[in-house]
């Protein structure tokens with residue numbers, strides 16, 4: 261029986277790479293950069309998520325770095341979070357259409373609608389994700405953390421060429437971010453810095469190789485960052501909220517919870 | 533349908549009804565305002581939302597509900613899931629290897645699909661319905677994989693693709709034969725297909741919903757109420773994003789619409805023939821939908 265409305269078959273399955281981060285940090289620019297650098301060697305597609313219509317898609321099409329047909333827009337309406345995490349239906353359909361129309365694609369880049377620090381992709385939609393910050397947001401943002409900052413596959417600190425003008429110490433910011441990420445990769449990027457651009461494309465190529473080899477396992481940065489619970493004695497512990505973890509209400513009082521035998525010492529950084 | 537005594541069909545139907553009516557269902561429904569956003573932009577006051585809801589239930593939503601009811605009915609002809617997976621169908625089979633029940637359901641679904649198309653003059657509304665239908669179909673494929681009614685829906689898409697002026701397919705231009713549009717095998721063309729227009733026609737939401745109802749064991753009246761409720765709740769929820777309204781007030785609108793939803797369900801629940809699907813139009817709703825499809829800076833896609 262011919263399946264005339266096929267799901268994407270495994271052999272046409274691309275690496276789906278999400279690009280998230282706050283508004284204006286350079287997500288579209290980074291995607292344009294990757295298209296410019298890689299479209300000669302890889303088959304690429306792009307999905308943009310926009311609150312209103314297709315502004316990001318039009319920006320990317322006008323950049324002339326990729327066949328405009330390969331750039332598709334998903335309209336998120338009032339729910340940019342929902343479209344990349346809770347109900348990824350529209351995005352998955354768009355990705356599958358691209359993969360079908362231009363099979364075989366190597367990489368589909370998915371830009372999130374610019375949203376606040378907590379928006380991350382569901383691993384049901386993307387295999388890996390880049391979280392983009394910029395120096396103009398201030399040197400402290402990386403240290404403050406958040407799911408994308410702490411656990412995206414790659415954290416980009418963008419627009420380093422602007423650092424002198426906004427008084428940000430880039431090496432310091434990268435160190436802070438690396439600490440917040442337990443050593444996971446952080447890349448200081450500027451479109452004016454050739455070396456950083458090469459580091460970015462190398463990272464993508466390495467990821468693609470791992471994906472093809474079956475060595476890359478999609479990770480969920482999670483809706484909540486690990487956070488510290490202090491008790492009255494000044495002890496406390498780090499934990500994360502696993503999805504479906506019904507034992508914690510999100511509005512719980514951090515001060516008096518967990519003060520029983522179950523509490524682990526602070527150094528153990530236990531997960532519950 | 534009576535062949536599975538060990539399954540609590542009623543409990544399952546109730547659960548599926550709750551599931552399908554839940555806004556958390558992953559079908560992309562959060563992008564929808566059921567035409568409310570363009571209505572408000574066109575100057576309709578928020579206080580008139582209850583009237584707007586009733587007008588929809590009497591017109592465009594009635595067409596949707598009737599389509600879903602008929603699609604459910606004709607999909608049932610495909611029969612239940614066969615016992616031994618992979619074993620040949622018990623009934624007769626046509627030369628193409630499609631069981632007779634599936635072939636008959638496919639014809640019924642194609643007729644229902646085309647009847648809906650003829651009764652939905654706004655291309656913006658048709659496009660929205662097709663997009664939503666894809667979301668529901670994605671879910672249906674996963675939850676009812678291999679169900680004969682789902683197979684029949686795939687067959688119906690082939691029939692609709694070959695129908696004159698088929699839904700979802702640009703009018704065949706010079707040289708565009710049905711082979712060029714035909715679907716089986718086209719997706720495996722190794723050269724890839726650059727044109728989006730050549731994808732198989734997508735069934736509209738009410739047709740997919742009718743097939744879902746058949747697979748889930750919903751009654752005709754349940755699926756009709758579901759369409760009515762979903763429409764009203766979509767409008768009420770969208771109001772909260774567009775106008776400063778107390779959510780309790782909006783929820784009250786949904787409750788107040790119950791008699792109108794029930795009237796709709798009673799009016800369409802006994803339909804079985806695609807030709808009997810009513811053709812109520814709502815020119816203003818259709819015009820607003822057309823305008824909205826060309827509007828930028830909208831919060832809802834339709």
Ligand SMILES: Nc1nc2c(ncn2[C@@H]2O[C@H](COP(=O)(O)OP(=O)(O)OP(=O)(O)O)[C@@H](O)[C@H]2O)c(=O)[nH]1
Nearest residue numbers: 282283284285286287288289290374419422450451
């Ligand atoms: N100086 C400098 N500016 C950059 C760099 N990368 C991007 N920009 C600028 O930053 C601004 C925002 O870039 P976008 O790529 O549109 O950012 P975005 O994250 O996609 O924005 P939204 O989609 O609106 O959230 C633009 O004016 C870019 O030209 C960079 O490396 N250096």
Ligand SMILES: [Mg+2]
Nearest residue numbers: 287288316371
């Ligand atoms: Mg952008």
